[in-house]
Each structure stands twice: as structure tokens, then as C-alpha cells.
Amino acid sequence: MGRKKGPHWHGHRARLRERFRRAGEVALADYELLELLLTYAIPRRDVKPQAKVLLERFGSLAGVLAAPEDELQQVEGIGPSASLLIRLVKELGAASLAGELKGRDLVNSPERVVAFARMKFGAEREEHFAVLYLNAKNELIDVEVMQRGTVDRAVVYPRQVVEGALRRGASGVILLHNHPSGHPDPSPEDRVLTGQVAMALRPLEIRLLDHLIVAQGGHFSFREKGLL
Template identity: 50%
Template structure:
């Protein structure tokens, strides 16, 4: 049994390490960085920030208590560009250290918001007279897709967008497309014209022989219904090729 007064003679406990959650603890180094980055964005705009810095701001909410700069830089290194990051599949994003399911979903949300905003902007205008917006929308939607997709933009008599629908999804170099299905859908939507759009995951937008052949088959099927094919756009990371501009349609 301890003698009376023994407790008072025991050596003092070692001091506790600083806890960032305590009011008097020094703030982590990255808190000041976050404030400065937000201030630059607010005062100078997004053009003043590098791609990885924009990603950092996006990651602040999803990862509130960690330095996110290494994560943002790792994402850019892995996927090449900011557009490549938000277009990447969730499972590929989560392969990066520090990217949880919640973080990956936030990144995909940024992509979804951008695509929807571009589509809404396109819907408010005549597509043919808003070619720059159309190309921007197509690049945003398809340039970084890992698998080939074949989409059809259905237009009304005023060349305004009725619907943008996925008509085929395939492998890295092929997406099955059926002209009769496109014709049937055009009739159901009462479309007067269409613009065909598909991507080349290789990055090269130059049309292949198979692209040319399927375009002619679709145009033939729609011509019977008096529905025009205004263009076929092939989207790649290197740009967008237009069948109309290449005299292939």
C-alpha cells in the first residue's frame, strides 16, 4: 500500500502532444494554404490557378483534415488533365492513395454538373447556329471516355435539341450501332434531323473505314423517313472531326 503523501512525490506526467482539434493548438500548415488558395480563386478567378490547384479546392470539402495537394497532383499525373480526372471511372480514381468512394463521387459530380450545364445551354439555342457550344459539349461528354460510345442528337424542325441519347456502347475501338433502332427512335421523337456523335478512346478523331460505312447506312435508313443527317462528329482527345467538313457526308 502506498504511504500517505506518496502521490505528491510521483514525477509529473509527460506533456501531451499538440492536438490540432484543441483551440490553443497550432493550426496545421495546410489551413493557411487553403485560405490563400480560396482567396486567389475569389480575387483572380480560375484562370489564375493551375489544374491541380482547382482540384485542391474541389477536394477541400471531401477531405477536410488533410493536405490534399499531393492527392491533386497524383490525380493529374495519373489522368493527364483536369478533364481526364473528372472523366475517369470511379474505380480508377479510387486507385489513387487518399481518394475514397466519397471523394470519387464528388469528382464525378463535377463532371455531371459541367455536362448538364453545357447541355442546357445547347438546348436553349439552335444547334446549327451554336456550333462552338455543340463541339464543346461533345468534347466534355466524350473526349476522355475509356470505351467507345455512339450517341445521337435528335433535332426538331428548328434544329433545336430534342434529345441526346446513347445508341451504342462498346469496347475501346468499337460500339455496336443499328440503323433501324436509330430510325425508330427518330420517329418516336418526331425528329426532323440528327447529328451522329461517337468517340475514339485512342484519342485520334480521324474517321475509320467502318465509321464511314455505318454513317452511310444510317443516312440511308433515315432518308426513307425524310430525316436528315446534318453531320457525324468523331471526338478524340486530339480534337473533333466533322464528316461534313471532310466531305464524307
């Protein structure tokens, strides 16, 4: 008698892993990357259907990574282990990019700040507001996620930014927030808040170095546009 064959997806998983080892992410479609990830949380099932449903439901890999765990688990076959693994991948990426900010002049390395902000907040469906506190050399002291809001607003008060900067002995700050709408252009409220924060920091000789808005459609820098 011949050897009993295993499920068809055993060989498929092995081929996915080999393609990834040989050529990295460029060798796989987005659903295949997600499928490969899910194999580590769901070892005894064909997970291609789940990968495709996740991408269809959340729109992109970034959307899947940003999705809340409870919403991920609404997809049939995605349980606590798989949803936690997806969240972990996003947080590892954001932590890695945050680590790359340290020891650098962030005013002259805006692309690194944008990359961190897009990974951390770019595909979120609620507004998040964060502050980067910098020393006199424009190097990172700390990152504070100050507020999480609704689909179109995160309420932040200038005094919160001032207090955070004083506690850390910061010489400068960069404001970050996301636009879940997908469009990074600042709203009138964004412009007003930027002016209020700059005005509140000025008497303390703390510089507002930039206000970055990230979205799936790109980013907007107040500094690059000459608005600071």
C-alpha cells in the same frame, strides 16, 4: 502561452480559395484546381499529394473527370466521397452545356455541340455513341446515349437511330461519338456507319445533319468536311 497553430495546410487552403475568388481558374495550376475541389470532400488532410497523383495517373484534368469512380479510389486517400464529387463536377458541366443546346439552331452552332460532346465523352477511355434528335428548326428535342463500347468500338445499328428518331418525331439527327485513341479522324467503320444511317433515314425524310467525332486531339465533323 501562444495560441496553438493549426496544420500548415489550413492557411494554404485559405490562400487557394482567395486566389480563386479573385481571379478564377487562371490563377491556379491544374493540380491546385483539383486540390481545391478535393478540400470539400477531404476536410482534414493535406490533399495536394492526391491531386498531383491523380493528374499523373490520368494525364489531365479531363482524364481525371472521366475516370471511373473505382479507379479514382485506387489512389491512396481518395474515397467514395471524393470520387463522387469528381464525377459530379463532370456531370454538372455536361448538363450545363446540354442545357445551352436547347432552343438553338445546332447546325449553325456546331461549336456548342462540340463543347458538349468533349465534356461528356472527350476523355473517356471507352467509345460512347450518342444521338442528338432535332426538330424542323434544327433545335434539340432529346439526347440519347445509345451505346458504350470498348476502347476502339461501340456497336450501333442504323435501325436504332431510325427507331429513336421516329419515337421522338425528329426531323433531323446528329451523331456523336468519341475516339479514346486521342485521334478524331474517322475509321473506315465510322464512314460506313454514317452512310448506312443516312440511307436508312432518307426514305423517312429525316436528315442526317452531321456526325461528330471528338477526342483529346480535337474533333472531326462529316458536315464540315463535305462528307454529308
